[in-house]
Amino acid sequence: MFMKSTLTGLLLTGASMLPAAAETAWPLTLSNCGVDLSFDKAPESAVTVGQATTELLYALGLADKVTGTSVWFTEVLPEFREMNAGIERLADNDPSFESVVAKRPGLVTVQYEWHVGPQGIVATREQFADLDIPTYVLPSDCTGKDNTKGSDGTRSDIYAMESIYQGIDELGRIFDVADRGEALVAGLKAREAAAIGKARALDLKDATVVFWFSSAEMDIDPYVAGRKGPPAYMMDALRLRNIIESDEEWPVVSWETIARANPSVIALAKMDRRRFEADDYEKKIAFLKSDPVTSQMEAVRNDRFIVLDAHAMDPSIRNIDALETLAEALPKLGVK
Secondary structure (H helix, E strand, O other): OEEOOOOOOOOHHHHHHOOOOOOOOOOEEEEEOOEEEEEOOOOOOEEEEOHHHHHHHHHOOOHHHEEEEEOOOOOOOHHHHHHHHOOOEEEOOOOOHHHHHOOOOOEEEEOOHHHHOOOOOOOOHHHHHHOOOOEEEOHHHOOOEEOOOOOOOEEOOOOOOHHHHHHHHHHHHHOOOHHHHHHHHHHHHHHHHHHHHHHHOOOOOOOEEEEEEEOOOOOOOOEEOOOOOHHHHHHHHHOOEEOOOOOEOOOEOOHHHHHHHOOOEEEEEEOOOOOOHHHOHHHHHHHHHHOOOHHHOHHHHOOOEEEEEHHHHOOOOOHHHHHHHHHHHHHHOOOO
């Protein structure tokens, strides 16, 4: 088993190496997941619905603007721990509409469209707009994706980091810190290229993998990564073949089907959330080794497990951390 601590630097120190970015020209208008937004000035505050957008704002140096957070999968990145400790957590999971509105935010930033979409769990974008509160959904959750199909949406195009970079750029302009956005993107791209280069040097031929996020019950069909979400981007970049063929973000697939495909490696999500028993990666491993079907898989017999931060399996700046973890782990596991 291989596990690496997640660590994503602020990367803002690289700003001095980049040309100075122009200040945002007001009014700023942009289209966000099918909704037109217009800003006359930078928002004075923000509430975040989703850990990915919370950490993205922190990475842009905007923690002083954040007045409330919600939807957490795991601990905040270590470099953001101190700043996050001083910000109110409205909810570990889905916040109420009332709790978000009570903060009177200048902007609500959102990780998943289903939190504020037409059937929004928190509210619809129209409900927020009626109170003159704009909402911004990370483009990574709507670019090349149909959120009306499947429990977590279905992608028509394979996920790419460009959608995260777009979110960084747009939020940088919205908050008038475009130079910080440029520096953050430059640092992430450099790390992305280095990880891909390291993995490509392995010249993998037939290595296969399955990404197990969790399961509603330990002994029933698991939620695994489809062929077009963030894990698929990682597999494609590192030349690993996904045994799952669904375009759903996290389809439910039987263990019998997975065992027949016999993956070379199993990537396991590690999270602090305990909504399901299978949220615990150690219990995942215990199940895999004890179940009569899963215990026969090549990856299980040879302890070819890679433990990844769960949040790094969703669209976020942590995708680069996961890419680095995989690139470092594969040669140690003897994967060909």
